[in-house]
Amino acid sequence: MALADLIVVSEMSLILTSKGRNALQELTKVTIKKSQLNELFVNMVTGNIEHHSNRRFFERPTPGFAYLDQDIDMNIEYLRDRFDVLEQIYDKDKEEELLLSWRIKEKSLYRILDIVYQNIKYLSVSCFVYLNEEDSSLLLIFDNANESTPDYSTIANAQIAKGVTSMNFLFETDWSFIAQKKINVHEFDSVKNKALIDLMSVLKRRTRTPLSPEEINSFYYADRYLLDDELTDILTECQHFKPKELIIASPRIKSLLQDNAITNTLIGILSNTKITIIYNNDEYGVNKSKQYFLSKISQKNRNNIRFYPLTTEKKINDTQIVCSPGFVINSSYALAQDNLSRYLLIVNSDISFDALIVQRKLESLLVLIQSLIES
Secondary structure, three states: OOHHHOEEEEOOEEEEOHHHHHHHHHHHHHHHHHHHOOOEEEOOOOOOEEEOOOOOEEOOOOOOOOOOOOOOOOOHHHHHHOHHHHHHHHHHHHHHHHHHOOOOOOOOOOOOOOOOOOOOOEEOOOEEEEEOOOOOOEEEEEOOOOOOOOOHHHHHHHHHHHOOHHHHHHOOOOHHHHHHHOOOOOOOOHHHHHHHHHHHHHHHHHOOOOOOHHHHHHHHOOOEEOOOOHHHHHHHOHHHHOOOEEEEEEOOHHHHHOOHHHHHHHHHHOOOOEEEEEEEOOOOOHHHHHHHHHHOOOHHHHHHEEEEEEOHHHOOOOEEEEEEOOEEEEEEEEEEEOOOOOEEEEEEEEEEOOHHHHHHHHHHHHHHHHHHHHO
């Protein structure tokens, strides 16, 4: 379009033509639309596009945990090829704005000009791993009910088959640990398992029928197996017990020290709680994780935490956590082998809130600590 079609000069004045006025109006609309589409969430695994959600994102994957590699190359052409999706998001935003104002609805999205900025974030999604008893094949079920197809399970299986590096963390690779644990069989406790099933039933019933806190607590504070991911949840909430002492003895201490939620909790209770960590000195990478954890603790609080490494002769095979007062958690480990001779780690954890059991376990670990001090 020529400049003369937009502006005419008359008696030292610039006057917009009707085309000029329309062009200026359209320019304003494009600028507004560009700012309104400034925040989008593009799932680089599934390719889904949605408005930036309130879900919790992380700057990087948790070290040592498997994560899906991106399948999508994010660029301007990817967005332009999905213009209809972006247009729907834009129109929905405008509809919501109309409910809160008297503004007249603007015309729909015109075009995508450019990507102003982009940041890569990570989202934690629960995954259940099953092993087929007949052929030892893997089945991965993700808790992604809010995502449309293709789902994470299909993509994860494809990435495992291709040997994507980030998915190798799903399998146990510590061969000394494998050699020691592959013959172990977990001793199933039917009483603790029934207590877990009863708790799950109560929690499910609570979504339909109001239950008193006393009834829920009677099932929660029973000697039982832990729910999935409950160990982390309990550790991160241990300050509610106002513990005077917390002892963690584990052959896999590195994974706990790499969990920011757990380490932040430990740092938060250090001023009022004596913390002792017992670990196998030959665990791969444990010293690096230990030093990183210590670097986050103020010099004033370092006197309240002690590390005790165990030599090969004294190494431990299971995890024991004592929060006094509070609880005792025991975790045992076993391995399962899939049809491609890869090993999956099985963790069986139980908990007791019984004050007598907590005291006995505390005394037992204090004897171990004293022997380490004297040796």
